[in-house]
Amino acid sequence: MSGWYLFDGKDQRKEVLTKEKTKELREKIKKIDAPPWRQFGKEQDLTEEADNKRFESLIKLAKNKEREIKKGKNFRLSDSPPATEVRDAVNAAIYLRRPLLITGNPGSGKTSLAYAIAYELNLGPVLSWSITARSTLQEGLYRYDAIARLQDANKNNSDEQPIGQYIKLGALGTAFLPSYLPRVLLIDEIDKSDINLPNDLLNLFEEGQFEIPELVRRSKKKISQETDNLETDNLETDNLETENLFEVQTQDEGIDVVIKGGRVRCYAFPIIVMTSNGERDFPQAFKRRCLRVRMPDPTKDELEAIIKAHFGEKLFNDKAQEINDLMEKFIPKEGEGMDKATDQLLNAIHIFTQKDSPRKPEEKEAIRKLLMKPLTESE
Incomplete structure (x- = not known):
């Protein structure tokens, strides 16, 4: 650099x-x-x-x-x-x-x-x-x-x-x-x-x-009042302006x-x-x-850097399988546009890396779909 x-x-x-x-x-x-x-x-x-x-x-x-x-x-x-x-x-x-x-x-x-x-x-x-x-x-x-x-x-x-x-x-x-x-x-x-x-x-x-x-x-009113009180024709306007200070x-x-x-x-x-x-x-x-x-949509490498910044290297390594599975479902396939936000992925990672996270496959899939619902999907 x-x-x-x-x-x-x-x-x-x-x-x-x-x-x-x-x-x-x-x-x-x-x-x-x-x-x-x-x-x-x-x-x-x-x-x-x-x-x-x-x-x-x-x-x-x-x-x-x-x-x-x-x-x-x-x-x-x-x-x-x-x-x-x-x-x-x-x-x-x-x-x-x-x-x-x-x-x-x-x-x-x-x-x-x-x-x-x-x-x-x-x-x-x-x-x-x-x-x-x-x-x-x-x-x-x-x-x-x-x-x-x-x-x-x-x-x-x-x-x-x-x-x-x-x-x-x-x-x-x-x-x-x-x-x-x-x-x-x-x-x-x-x-x-x-x-x-x-x-x-x-x-x-x-x-x-x-x-x-x-x-x-x-400010103009103050200057006018000051000039009215001056008995000289040489107006020192710089001195007058110093009186027009307002604390806000x-x-x-x-x-x-x-x-x-x-x-x-x-x-x-x-x-x-x-x-x-x-x-x-x-x-x-x-x-x-x-x-x-x-602002570009993050690549896989950039997502990894973001996840490590939020959760730390240790959690990223300890939960590598869960995180990679979520990233795979988050990143759009070739030719498709990004339809999810990065914080949706972070929310999902937080849920699924907790000690009491969902365990049953059907529960995990339901929660994942809820947390990573496409932004383009109508309600």
């Missing part, structure tokens, strides 16, 4: 990275030169000490997310095509500051890819946005609780609470906060979205910034950030993984701005 690769997809991180290796990896990611047309915020907008402190908090937060860690550790990509294309796409997306659009059959590992990237590169918790037909761009960016603010204002007529207390950034908005290191953002099942959402995302993906109108209006909540538990002037602009473009089951096509303008790749 050449030095160009940042993400490998084979649990290269192993255990917790040492401080030296973590620093080396972070510096390598920081020093990547973005294409001239994909450069966003300015470095002077960042405070290295504050940024490092926030990322240390994120790393601590990630250590408590055991399910996410397992998803990342157990993900595997082989060294043969078409799996190598997925690896190349992830690394190219990091260098080019482009979102990834991952298609593939259900259960092929599209969602797990995001957790594997965050785990292997030690970039903190994955920011996850699960899409429905009702999802909107603003929902992903932030939520403003105007009702709570009004209620508090009625209770406390004399003391107005800071407006930032009623604003919480969504997964999308949190991902675009300025930082030296990129966050991993999972936009899951984007093909389920309203027809307009992909187009709504285009400007954000191209400009790397967004604004919160409620804060922008308040983020998607990360217990981690608040300060937003200046109501505008958010990324420095390191986030690593965006958008998954799709292929239930619809997307506009060409949207596809042009993404790196598109299909």
